[in-house]
Amino acid sequence: MGSVTTKKHPNGLEYVDVDTPLCKARIFLQGAQIDLFQPVGKAPLLWVSSADDYQPGSGIRGGIPVCWPWFGMSDNPDWPQHGFARTSIWALESVQMKNQAVELKLTLKISEADKLYWPHDTRVEMLFTLTDTLTVSLKNTNLASYPVSLTQALHSYFPVKDIHQLKATGFKGSKYIEFGEGPFKQNGDEVLFDKETDRVYTQLAEVQELHTPDGIIEVSRENSHSAVLWNPWIDKSQRLSRFNSDDYLTMVCLEAANVLEDKLTLAPDETHMLTTKIGWKD
DSSP, rough: OEEEEEEEEETTTEEEEEOOOOOOEEEEHHHHTEEEEETTTTTSSOOBBBOOOOOTTTTOBBBBBBBSOSSSSSSSTTTTTTSSGSBBBEEEEEEEEEEEEEEEEEEEEEOTTTGGTTSSSSEEEEEEESSSSSSEEEEEEOOOOSEEEEEEOOOEEEEEOGGOEEEEOOOOOOEEETTTTTEEEEOOOOOESSSSEEEEEESSSSSSEEETTTTEEEEEEEOOOEEEEEEEHHHHHHHHOOOOOOOOEEEEOOOOOOOOGGGGEEEETTTEEEEEEEEEOO
């Protein structure tokens, strides 16, 4: 049937360890961040830098960091990049096992200190469904008596073995902004990589595919018309924290998002659920 247990990393971070006939996974309470998902008999679907040392207070460089309640830099330059959720300690609310599938729910406990950044009354949950595929949802409910706006992303890192051999498809008809410039219209359906890529896509289809030497990773989104495609390439890799100078060769980020024209404004009592589903394509 499998097991779901709570364990502690040598550096002190608590995590949920999942081991079933369908997959192995690890989800840290800090950031509600999954850093390992591997279907049984197949290669891992998430990438983590070997330079990351899993220190409390620092988001893990890999897996799926949660960017909330803003993506990128805040309007206040002193506030943390990508929000505070990715370094906050979330609470494990429930674990259910159904027919070898595992469902977990974590909730964000907003501290008094974090109310400086987010004074609004909201309920924020992360939902994981683990089978031979991975489904991750970021659920927002506005409990305030006034509208609340935010941007967010599920900052997914994928293993690609050799970035020069990667072909990303599913981008036909979309638009993107790169390095703050644009929007540009996507030419054709596919994206190849031979330099730093930092694109925010809008008007994007719900499914993309990463064609890697190890197979095709299918990445789909729900309640999202925007996504981020990122590889830091050579120069930026040397400046990033917890990142080896050659890590760019073996990873790419394709992130389900609600950013730019796709940002959220929730009416009182309104709920929104951003979802990404990831799996190896047979």
